[in-house]
Every structure is written in C-alpha cells, then in structure tokens.
Amino acid sequence: MADGSWLSGERRRAWIDFLGACTLVERAVERHLHADAGISHAEYEILTRLRAAGGRMRMGALAAVLFSPGGRLNYRVTRLAQLGLVRREQHPVDRRGLYAVLTAEGTQFLERIQPGYADAVHRTMAGALTEEEFLELGRLSGKVFRALRPPEAER
Template sequence: MTTRWLTPEEQRAWRAYIAASQLLEDAIDRQLQQEAGMPHLFYSVLANLSEAPDRRLRMTDLAESLKITRSRLTYAVTRLERDGLVRRENCRWDKRSSLAVLTDAGTAVLERTAPGHVETVRANLFDRLTPEQVRQLEEICTGITRGLQGDDAEAGVGDVPWRRRSSCSSSRPTDS
C-alpha cells in the first residue's frame, strides 16, 4: 500500500499547527504558573468545576470533559486537594464514584487569576484573529474532535477505549 504523503500545503499547515500549539500552550502554562502557581490543566479543572451545577462533578465526567485520562485527573485533583482548592466527596447514589468539589478557596483563586488568564489567551490568540478566523477555528476544531471521539464513524489508526457520556457545560467568563 503506497502512502499518501502530505501535500506541500498540508505540510505547511501541519508544521504551522505544531509550532503554534506548542508555543501557545507554553505561554499559557508559563503565565498560569506565575500567577496561579499551577499549570493550565489544573486551572482548567477549577474552571470546569466552577461552571458545573453545584460546583461539583464526578471524576469520570470531569476527565471526559477535559479530554484527559482518569489517572491524570486523579493526580491533578490530589494536588489541588492538598492546596485546599478542591475537595473530594462521595457520591451518594453510586458508591464507586467520587465527586470533585470546588472549595471557596478554589473559587477565590479562580476569580483572582481568571482575568490574567483570559488576557493571555486574548493577547496570544484572539487579538490576532479576525472574527471570521475565530469561526473557522471553531469549525476546524469541532470537526477534528468529532472525528477523534466519533459521534459518527470510527476513523483513524488509534482509538480511545474510554468514551461516551457527556455532561454539563455552560458559559462563564472564567474560561478554560
């Protein structure tokens, strides 16, 4: 089977994407490490909880929403719990589950650091995009996501064994 190599346009796009995502994530991580003392993922955990009804979420749902492994989330929550920003609670209906709950301290950290975070995202991303490009980016990314966790067809070489179930989402300025 002969490989369908990337076309020159695709190569350029791919390289540009790799570079941009690397640099962007680095910048955001650096900023959050500075201002909030935690990496982007941990901040996203707090942000996600803050938007959840009752500020709490099952570990699995949270992991699903963040697109990370449960193992990775366990580590993050453990650290955030140690810092008093999150607390674990047992689920009353399913004794296997545990809930991550945003504490008041966690809320405070979020409120204090959200402006700086949003500013960084803005400065490095949205201030450089036209409204049209914002739309394009969303379109492109939702397409990729759909493909990778397939609401439709299965495609791709790799596949994720854990999937399914979605939960809350809404809007709030805290951002992810």
C-alpha cells in the same frame, strides 16, 4: 492518501504550522498560569469544568470531559485539594463513587486569575487573528474535535 501524499506542499505547511501554533500557545498559557497562579493549565481546566458543572462532578465524568487518565486526574485533584481549591466527596449511595467539588476558595481563585488567563489567551492567539478568523478557527477546530471526541466525552 495512505501513501502520505497528503503531506506535500501547502498541506504539509498547514500541518506543521498547526502543530507549532498549538505547542507555542499551550506553552505560553502554561507559563502564564504557573507564574500568575501557581497551577498548570490542566489544573485550571479542572477548576473551570467544575464551575461550569455547578461546582461538582463525578471523577469519572471529569476524566472523560478532560480526556485525562484517572491516575493523572487523581494526582491533579489531590494537588488542587492541597491548595484548598477543591475537595473530594464520597457519593452518598455508590461507595466507589467520588465527586470533585469546587470550594468557595476555588471559586474566588478562579475569579481572581481569569482576567490574566483571558489576557494570556489574547496575547498568544486571539491577538494574532481578526475576530472573523478567530471564530472560523473555532468552527474548524470544533469540527475536528467532534470527529475525534470519544463517545464517553459526549455525555
């Protein structure tokens, strides 16, 4: 298939539809978060990952699970810190180690905006699929994700 023949007929249409759907869903959710909460989707993901990890993560581990270069993550964490939603803490032993920590304000902020986020996801994607189709999409996406995920993100 190195000759590109896989990009013909129905497979090409499937690829184009997949790319288009990903782009439009991401744009719609991004617009919603900017309008509703004043943050980006990437910043929302930082907050939810921190909460899922018990409220704190080393910056390197956070960068790995978000597939985000350190500089970009640093910029976003700085912005969230300016909003009072996260703070940085020095590792108690490793002077080079930094943690991103979800603040109480960050937790309250997430609780406030999550219903709108869930609604935006439903309007942009989940509402277009049956429950069975949505779960199948998740299963197939997970298969691709696990095949492509860098080893450091598995930790």
